[in-house]
Amino acid sequence: MEQATLNVKGMTCGHCEKAVKSALGELEGVRDVEVSLKDGKVEVKYDAEKVGLGNMKEAVEDQGYDVK
Template sequence: MMTITLNVQGMTCGHCKMAVTNALKELDGVKHVEVHLQEGTVDVDYDETKVNVEKMKEAIEDQGYDVK
């Protein structure tokens, strides 16, 4: 199990938090997601044998947010 912190720009409210959380949780291998709106970060616990960082970034970007 791995943990990564992604810097996500454009999240400002509860809807943003829910959109990012749900997009990541739909990916096979993502176990836990914690969004920090104030910091603009997302902590993700995931199984590196099932999902990679690129897939997570794509899922977030598909929701309209920028991942740095």
């Protein structure tokens, strides 16, 4: 199991948190998602054989947020 932290810009309310969580949660291989609105950080635990950082970045960007 791998763990990564995405820096996500523009998440400021609970709806954002939900949107990002469910977008990531739908990806196969993603095991756990923790969002910190205050810090603009999303911690993801994932199976690197099934999903990569690029997939996760894309999923969050598709929701309308910038990912670093």
